[in-house]
Amino acid sequence: MQIIPSEMLPGRDEAALRRFLEGCKEAAVTKGHFQIASISLEVKHIAPLAVLQSIYEPEELHFYIERPADDEAIAGAEAVVQARFDGPGRFQQVQAFADDVLENTIVVGDLSEAFTGPHFFTAFSFEDSVAEGGEFPAATVFLPRWQVSRSKGKYGAVANLKIDAGTNLDEAVARVWGAYQKFGAFDYGNDPANDKPPEQPEPCSRRELAPGVFEGAVKQALESIREGEFEKIVLARGIELEADGPWQPLDALNRLRERFGSCFTFSYGGGSGRSFIGATPERLLQIRDGQLLTEAIAGSAPRGRNAGEDAACARGLLDSEKDLREHACVRDSILRRLEQVGIEGIADASPRILPLANVQHLHTPIHAEVGESVHLLEVLSELHPTPAVGGTPREAAVPRIRELEQMDRGLYAGVVGWFNHLNEGEMVVGIRSALIDGKRAKLYAGAGIVEGSDAEKEARETELKLNALLDTL
Ligand SMILES: C=C(O[C@H]1C=CC=C(C(=O)O)[C@@H]1O)C(=O)O
Structure with missing residues (x-):
C-alpha cells in the first residue's frame, strides 16, 4: 500500500x-x-x-x-x-x-x-x-x-x-x-x-425451522456425551416469522442498539436484498496496536424481575457446577487455540457475570499481545468456531451439529467484522441474530449442552435468547 x-x-x-x-x-x-x-x-x-x-x-x-x-x-x-x-x-x-x-x-x-x-x-x-x-x-x-x-x-x-x-x-x-x-x-x-416515523410491520405467523427436533437433539447429544464422543456441543433452534409487510433491517438495528448498549449491533447486507442483523454480546477477536482481546461467554441464566431476584440468578449461575464446566470448555479451548498460533492468552481463573437486557452469562475476558507476524485472519481461522457455538473437541462435535439440528445455520454463529492494513480489526460472533428477507425473518438461538444439561431447561434458555430479536421485530 x-x-x-x-x-x-x-x-x-x-x-x-x-x-x-x-x-x-x-x-x-x-x-x-x-x-x-x-x-x-x-x-x-x-x-x-x-x-x-x-x-x-x-x-x-x-x-x-x-x-x-x-x-x-x-x-x-x-x-x-x-x-x-x-x-x-x-x-x-x-x-x-x-x-x-x-x-x-x-x-x-x-x-x-x-x-x-x-x-x-x-x-x-x-x-x-x-x-x-x-x-x-x-x-x-x-x-x-x-x-x-x-x-x-x-x-x-x-x-x-x-x-x-x-x-x-x-x-x-x-x-x-x-x-x-x-x-x-x-x-x-x-x-x-x-419525514415519517419508521413503519414497523406486524409479525403474523411463526413456525419452527425444524419442528419438534430441538429437545430430542439435546437428548441424543447427552447420549453421545455419556458415550465419550464429545464433552460439549452447542445446539440451536430456528424460527421463521412472517410479517404483514417488509421488515426494515436498519430500523430494527436502531432499536437493537438502544436496548443492547453493551452488545455489538451489526448489519450485513449481502447485496441480494437480504440482511443479517443482530446484537451479539460476543467478541471473537479484536486486535489494535498489537493487543488482542477475545472472551469466553458461556453459561446462561435469566434476569430477575428485581435486584434481589437478579442477584440470586447471578449467584446461582456462579455456583452452578454444570455452567462453570460449560464455561471452562470455552475458555480453555480459546487459550489452547491461541497457543497454536504462538499467542499466550491471559485470563482470570474464574468467570464474572455479564448482564444483558434479557439474559446473563458467565464471562471471562482474555487478552494477549500479538506479534506483527501473526495476521488477524490466521488467528480467526484458528478460533472459529469456539465451543461457545460449536463444541469440544471441535473435530468430533461440530460435524454432528447439522445432523442433530436438522437445519442450516447459514451466518448464525458465523463471524462478521472488519479488518484493515494495520492488522487491526474486530470480529464478532453472529448470535442473537436474524436473517431478514423482505417479509420473512429467520431467528436462531442455541445453548451449550454438557453432561447434566436438561433438554427442557435448554429449550427455555433458547426462548430467552430469541427474545432479544423477537422484541425488536
Ligand atoms: C449459542 C448461543 O449462545 C452462546 C453464547 C453464550 C452463552 C451460551 C450458553 O450459555 O449456552 C451459548 O454458548 C446463542 O445465543 O445462540
Whole structure:
C-alpha cells in the first residue's frame, strides 16, 4: 500500500483531488493493474447509521457495526471490490485477496484517527461450506465505496475508488467531490425517510425451522456425551416469522442498539436484498496496536424481575457446577487455540457475570499481545468456531451439529467484522441474530449442552435468547 503525504490532501480542493486521481491512473497504467484510490477525511459530527440509512440500497453490499458502550460505529456501503470463497481455506483466501488489493492501493488523507484508511468488511458462515443456493456465501469480503465512522468524538469518511486505464477522471472527481460535500456537512433533514416515523410491520405467523427436533437433539447429544464422543456441543433452534409487510433491517438495528448498549449491533447486507442483523454480546477477536482481546461467554441464566431476584440468578449461575464446566470448555479451548498460533492468552481463573437486557452469562475476558507476524485472519481461522457455538473437541462435535439440528445455520454463529492494513480489526460472533428477507425473518438461538444439561431447561434458555430479536421485530 502506498501512502501519499497528507499535505497533498485532496478533497479540500477539487484540483488537488484531480491531481491525486491522475497519479493513481498513471500507476494503474504502469503496473497494468487497477489501483484503489482511498481518500480519508475527518468530518464534522456524523451518525454512521443515519448515513447508511440514507444511502441504503437493498441490492448493494453494506456493513454496519456499533458498540454504543465503546462510542464507536463504522458503516460501509457498496462494494468497490469484493470476493466470495467457500471451503476450509476461506480465511486464508480472504487474507490473500485483501493483501492483493492493498498491494494496489494508494491512500491519502487524514490517517491519524481510528477507522481511517481502507477497511475490509467480512462475513463468514458457521460452516466452512454452504450448500448451493444458500442465502449467503461461506465467506464474503468487500472494500466499500463509502465508509463513515465515529470513534470517541471523532468522525471520519473514506471514499475508495477503483481506477484503471479506462477510468473517466472527470466523473471520478465529480463523484468524490460530491460525496465529500455530502459527508462533510451531512444534512439529515434531506432524507425523505426521516419525514415519517419508521413503519414497523406486524409479525403474523411463526413456525419452527425444524419442528419438534430441538429437545430430542439435546437428548441424543447427552447420549453421545455419556458415550465419550464429545464433552460439549452447542445446539440451536430456528424460527421463521412472517410479517404483514417488509421488515426494515436498519430500523430494527436502531432499536437493537438502544436496548443492547453493551452488545455489538451489526448489519450485513449481502447485496441480494437480504440482511443479517443482530446484537451479539460476543467478541471473537479484536486486535489494535498489537493487543488482542477475545472472551469466553458461556453459561446462561435469566434476569430477575428485581435486584434481589437478579442477584440470586447471578449467584446461582456462579455456583452452578454444570455452567462453570460449560464455561471452562470455552475458555480453555480459546487459550489452547491461541497457543497454536504462538499467542499466550491471559485470563482470570474464574468467570464474572455479564448482564444483558434479557439474559446473563458467565464471562471471562482474555487478552494477549500479538506479534506483527501473526495476521488477524490466521488467528480467526484458528478460533472459529469456539465451543461457545460449536463444541469440544471441535473435530468430533461440530460435524454432528447439522445432523442433530436438522437445519442450516447459514451466518448464525458465523463471524462478521472488519479488518484493515494495520492488522487491526474486530470480529464478532453472529448470535442473537436474524436473517431478514423482505417479509420473512429467520431467528436462531442455541445453548451449550454438557453432561447434566436438561433438554427442557435448554429449550427455555433458547426462548430467552430469541427474545432479544423477537422484541425488536
Ligand atoms: C449459542 C448461543 O449462545 C452462546 C453464547 C453464550 C452463552 C451460551 C450458553 O450459555 O449456552 C451459548 O454458548 C446463542 O445465543 O445462540
